[in-house]
Amino acid sequence: MMIDSHVHLMPERVRQDRTPFCEADPAFGSLYRSPKARLASESDILHYLDSSGIAKAVVFGFPWEDPELVRENNDEVWDFHRRAPDRIVPFAVLSSQGGEEACREAERTVGRGFAGLGELAVYQQGWTEDRLASLEPTLALAGTAGVPVMIHINEPVGHHYPGKVPVDFSALIAMIERNPEVDFILAHFGGGVFVYGLMPEIHRIFARTYLDTAASPFLYAADVYEIACRIMGVEKILFGSDFPLLGIARYLKEFEKGRISEPLRESILGGNMQRLLERNRAVPL
Numbered sequence: 001m002m003i004d005s006h007v008h009l010m011p012e013r014v015r016q017d018r019t020p021f022c023e024a025d026p027a028f029g030s031l032y033r034s035p036k037a038r039l040a041s042e043s044d045i046l047h048y049l050d051s052s053g054i055a056k057a058v059v060f061g062f063p064w065e066d067p068e069l070v071r072e073n074n075d076e077v078w079d080f081h082r083r084a085p086d087r088i089v090p091f092a093v094l095s096s097q098g099g100e101e102a103c104r105e106a107e108r109t110v111g112r113g114f115a116g117l118g119e120l121a122v123y124q125q126g127w128t129e130d131r132l133a134s135l136e137p138t139l140a141l142a143g144t145a146g147v148p149v150m151i152h153i154n155e156p157v158g159h160h161y162p163g164k165v166p167v168d169f170s171a172l173i174a175m176i177e178r179n180p181e182v183d184f185i186l187a188h189f190g191g192g193v194f195v196y197g198l199m200p201e202i203h204r205i206f207a208r209t210y211l212d213t214a215a216s217p218f219l220y221a222a223d224v225y226e227i228a229c230r231i232m233g234v235e236k237i238l239f240g241s242d243f244p245l246l247g248i249a250r251y252l253k254e255f256e257k258g259r260i261s262e263p264l265r266e267s268i269l270g271g272n273m274q275r276l277l278e279r280n281r282a283v284p285l
């Protein structure tokens, strides 16, 4: 069974006219000002899943600055899940501003039955030590509730693109170490931080850390899938497309190029996410 672990749904009023939101939220504007940056509707997502033979998708919104828009986006994701409970696994986004308000939204959504938190992201300063430390109350909540937390982590090196921010890898690893009860999903291959999983002490810290493949065809050579499996463990790599940015077809091509074996493909394409969701207290799957 295939599961896409990384699909974005924007609020309906944003899809109708994104212009005011591009102005009000600079991070959203930098990513979506171009009309080429697609925004998917519920039916686009269902059509994508059906036409690709994907059974389920983990769906979430955008980490708006405005906490009210965050709530609205989460509520629409929840409604989507209610309409297609066997297809849509809801994760809850939190405001990129963080703070108490974000923690309250985490409490509200996890209490309601969301299967996870994420994709959490910050803009401007990036993931600094302070900003990562400020996630602690939210992470404590996720640990107690038994839901995974997905974080947008990009590479600290290489070409620039909208939304790319500085990331303090030492502070990120320290945060993971402080929260051994939390299943972390580091999006976009965790910006490459998994390489340090070759160090035995870091490998232990990554015991409950997963990586998703979102946007990897734009970032890495096709060898990344196999190398990441070897370092992190086969069960730790989750297929996520970042739809509507990319669909599954592009990843399947990369798997061919990287000569990924059939068992590895199956694990990445769904088996691993299925086990992770089953292991956690989640909405009925």
Ligand SMILES: [Zn+2]
Pocket (backbone or CB within 6 Å): 119, 152, 153, 187, 188, 214
């Ligand atoms: Zn991301």
